[in-house]
Amino acid sequence: MHIRRAVTADAEELCRVLNEIIRIGGTTAIETPLSPAEFADWFIDGELALVCHVAEHDQMxxxxxxxxxxxxxxxxxxxxATFARVNPKIPGVGSALFPATRTAAEELGxxxxNATIRADNVSGLAYYTKMGFEDYDRLIQVPLLDGTPVDRIKKRYRLRATGQATGPA
Known part of the structure; x- marks a missing residue:
């Protein structure tokens, strides 16, 4: 698996990955599909986006x-925010991406x-725990678009001032 920085040209394909996850439901707080332009603004080159890495496997x-x-x-x-293709599912995408993201966070000081995960997203909670994130807060009964209340678990990963993270690699 090859990890690299995302570029605006990746937005269309990555948007399809995200929108499939949104359509399936149950794991992301994002409930409305995005356009490629919205995706690029949110994740790649918008005012609040800091860095985005992609995982490539077999030219996909x-x-x-x-x-x-x-x-x-x-x-x-x-x-x-972490998202992996549902179909075909490739194991280890999140684990492969995290070292590059951690390094970028350290370089940015x-x-x-912070990871905010829906309480019903069992796989997301397990992933961030595996990466070394620890619970530090909980948002109670945050309503989904249909009104269903779902807690959000806030986990954080501490970065050392020396540029080395404290959690497992």
């Missing part, structure tokens, strides 16, 4: 991970990476 984009300032995180925090 199989996932992406971004850092941003969406949601007005506290000083010293960047927000992370952040103290923490």
């Amino acid at each position: 984009l199989v996932g992406f991970q971004s850092l941003s300032l969406y949601g007005d995180p506290p000083a010293g925090y960047a927000d992370i 952040f103290e923490f990476i």
